[in-house]
Amino acid sequence: MRTAICERLGVEFPLFAFSHCRDVVAAVTNAGGFGVLGAIAYTPEQLDTELTWLDERVGGRPYGVDVLLPGKVDAQALDREARLADAVPERHRDFVAHLMAKYGVGGAGGPIGGPIGGPAAGSADEVGRRVTAAGAAGLIDVALKHPIGLVASALGPPPPELVARAREAGVPVAALVGTVEHARRQVEAGADIIVAQGTEAGGHTGEISTMVLVPQVVDAVGPVPVLAAGGIASGRQMAAAMALGAEGVWCGSVWLTTEEAETAPAVKRKMLAASSLDTVRSRSRTGKPARQLRSAWTDEWDSGQESPGPLGMPLQLLVAESAMARIGAAAERGEPGALELANYFVGQVVGQLDQVRPAREVVYAMVSEFADAVERLGRLSG
Amino acid sequence: MRTAICERLGVEFPLFAFSHCRDVVAAVTNAGGFGVLGAIAYTPEQLDTELTWLDERVGGRPYGVDVLLPGKVDAQALDREARLADAVPERHRDFVAHLMAKYGVGGAGGPIGGPIGGPAAGSADEVGRRVTAAGAAGLIDVALKHPIGLVASALGPPPPELVARAREAGVPVAALVGTVEHARRQVEAGADIIVAQGTEAGGHTGEISTMVLVPQVVDAVGPVPVLAAGGIASGRQMAAAMALGAEGVWCGSVWLTTEEAETAPAVKRKMLAASSLDTVRSRSRTGKPARQLRSAWTDEWDSGQESPGPLGMPLQLLVAESAMARIGAAAERGEPGALELANYFVGQVVGQLDQVRPAREVVYAMVSEFADAVERLGRLSG
Structure with a gap:
């Protein structure tokens, strides 16, 4: 060609x-x-x-x-002295804690902005800066x-x-x-x-x-x-x-x-089973509209009664990456609530x-x- | 071919x-x-x-x-004895009246379900039945x-x-x-x-x-x-x-x-000027999600504070057709509020x-x- x-x-x-x-x-x-x-x-x-x-x-x-x-x-991301995580409002922290409890996600609750696992080692704070x-x-x-x-x-x-x-x-x-x-x-x-x-x-x-x-x-x-x-x-x-x-x-x-692909196995299985109707354009993972698997995470942030609404970028990225690190680990252990929450960015072709x-x-x-x-x-x- | x-x-x-x-x-x-x-x-x-x-x-x-x-x-549409218009709740009628007042749409306010103009002569009630x-x-x-x-x-x-x-x-x-x-x-x-x-x-x-x-x-x-x-x-x-x-x-x-095309001249002008960002998938004209020009009509029904939310099909069709008959006539007279409300079904290719x-x-x-x-x-x- x-x-x-x-x-x-x-x-x-x-x-x-x-x-x-x-x-x-x-x-x-x-x-x-x-x-x-x-x-x-x-x-x-x-x-x-x-x-x-x-x-x-x-x-x-x-x-x-x-x-x-x-x-x-978010302006906070431009101030190199501040810890990004400090700019996450209390009610967003509370909402994440509420989700973890509601879906019974086990494991240690790492602090927002703290270390995140997976291939992207480093802290969510650092990811936010990038x-x-x-x-x-x-x-x-x-x-x-x-x-x-x-x-x-x-x-x-x-x-x-x-x-x-x-x-x-x-x-x-x-x-x-x-x-x-x-x-x-x-x-x-x-x-x-x-x-x-x-x-x-x-x-x-x-x-x-x-x-x-x-x-x-x-x-x-x-x-x-x-x-x-x-x-x-x-x-x-x-x-x-x-x-x-x-x-x-x-x-x-x-x-x-x-x-x-290094896609988390539980998420990969979700993708293989998904139809083209199973994605949603949501601000819940990064603060900007991004298409991803629809999951309890997107549902709760986008239309949950208690949702404070997503933050901007990169604060929402920080919140989501921190939570997803924990959710991902729990999903790999087969915890059903974590499996409901787990998701990842993917387009409508997921149905193919x-x-x-x-x-x-x-x-x-x-x-x-x-x-x-x-x-x-x-x-x-x- | x-x-x-x-x-x-x-x-x-x-x-x-x-x-x-x-x-x-x-x-x-x-x-x-x-x-x-x-x-x-x-x-x-x-x-x-x-x-x-x-x-x-x-x-x-x-x-x-x-x-x-x-x-x-809507079940009412299947009952051939009832007047469809009678099934439209009071707060939906009130909301339409509110919109007409807010946007200063002149002309006679035909009853919901009453005669509608344009190529589709007949009553909105009849259209709803079809x-x-x-x-x-x-x-x-x-x-x-x-x-x-x-x-x-x-x-x-x-x-x-x-x-x-x-x-x-x-x-x-x-x-x-x-x-x-x-x-x-x-x-x-x-x-x-x-x-x-x-x-x-x-x-x-x-x-x-x-x-x-x-x-x-x-x-x-x-x-x-x-x-x-x-x-x-x-x-x-x-x-x-x-x-x-x-x-x-x-x-x-x-x-x-x-x-x-018999597209109303004011709406045709809107279409010729529109970009592909100017459409929205909304239930505000028929009760089912339909893509159309985004206008004050879709904005008010979909996110207006006073919106009662659209009805099902065909009741919302009835409400919208009745109102649009009046809005369309006012838009052709150049009334600015009516021009803001006027719209029609069209796809994202409208930008072309x-x-x-x-x-x-x-x-x-x-x-x-x-x-x-x-x-x-x-x-x-x-």
């Missing part, structure tokens, strides 16, 4: 794989796609370790790094010391310093957007590639569907190349996205149920994910189905 | 045009597409007149008729006396009598669905064609996007042919839908801003609609852009 973006980035298939898991990034990159590591889970030192691990495995093939740069954050321009800059400095082929930023226009640093290093900058207006703003801010992400996508997402958004963004920012994201987990969907004018696709959810496959196989299946879909279309068109 | 559905229905392009306006239906049908007249606005006698008008203009080319058959309706199986049967009896090529039903599985009558007349039945489960149920109930409609569509719509829904429905009901609806108003979007496995597309919104064109031109442009998109895809695929 040959799109301008393939030439520019030196990849075989314009299939971008966003994942927090280095094994997925390596597998996709080695299969001819373009893996992009979500950096937000790591400290700069950890990120350095992850990228070194990747460099040793991808044989010079290009891969990318993704950071989160919300346009607006979604600021200063936090992201620390991650990007590390990333640019590695032979990366792309820096991607989600949520807000990349700060000028970030663009300048990437430019200097010869690394293109991609930006995720959910509206035409944001796409224009990102291009003005220096983005080299736009990822137009529909509402059906997992994680932070807007309201406009991929089918509607992509052609509008293509028309608005051309000749800047556009990747389509949201609702894409098969070759037919990849062909559809490219029929809309995209030069490639950006997929996240489809990797969460691969063999390599019903088996665990190696990431490499997913890439090959998508490329092959893409070719079939294009051939069928050609026949219909006559 | 040649898909199985083209052969079966005897059309050139698998482009289905849903419209309440006979001029649009005629124009699309004569341009090689397949027009489908929304029958809900008409009494059986009026429908007979409309279809006779169509028969005289389409030269034997096939067209269809669409009725609304909600799976669940969304019952008995009401729809009356319309279908009339339709089957004409050489129609399709009966379509939205919202619920078609009652067995309806399917039997259409079958006997040799007319295929199409059913609109928003989930895989509903698609399966419709096929079991005898539907010959499934229209898989994504959340971005105008009118009654579910939560799953077209990109995600269509392939799942295709896989679930094949070999029953699937049309894609929602987010389709251009040839690129048509190509995308067919890459997903659809045999054709079903479009509604794109016709609302055509020359032929920025000029008034003849419906025929829209068909030709879509077919031509479809061919270009398929050719581009073929080149990319190599």
